[in-house]
Amino acid sequence: MYAKCGSFEDARKTFNSTIWRDVVRWNSMTSLYAHHGEAEGALLIFEIMLKEGIKPNYVMFVGLLSACVHAGFVELGLHHFESMPTFGVEPGIEH
Numbered sequence: 618m619y620a621k622c623g624s625f626e627d628a629r630k631t632f633n634s635t636i637w638r639d640v641v642r643w644n645s646m647t648s649l650y651a652h653h654g655e656a657e658g659a660l661l662i663f664e665i666m667l668k669e670g671i672k673p674n675y676v677m678f679v680g681l682l683s684a685c686v687h688a689g690f691v692e693l694g695l696h697h698f699e700s701m702p703t704f705g706v707e708p709g710i711e712h
Contacts, residue, residue, distance in 0.1 A: 640677065675711075
């Protein structure tokens with residue numbers, strides 16, 4: 618809810634206090650950063666998620682690629698796009 622409203626601090630507090638972080642919660646945080654022009658934050662969240670062993674899904678890549686596009690990170694966006702099948706995610710029209 619906080620992420621949808623753009624409340625970074627409240628979203629971060631809620632996320633950090635959550636014991637069980639599934640891919641949906643990680644998607645929310647990535648989308649929060651991506652939709653508010655904080656591409657570096659979205660990319661950092663993605664990297665942390667991978668280190669914690671969470672497998673990205675279709676929605677995660679929509680947010681991640683959106684962040685790359687808005688920040689002008691073309692090469693990085695292409696790298697993530699091409700890595701999607703590695704995670705079992707089939708690129709779609711949203712990507």
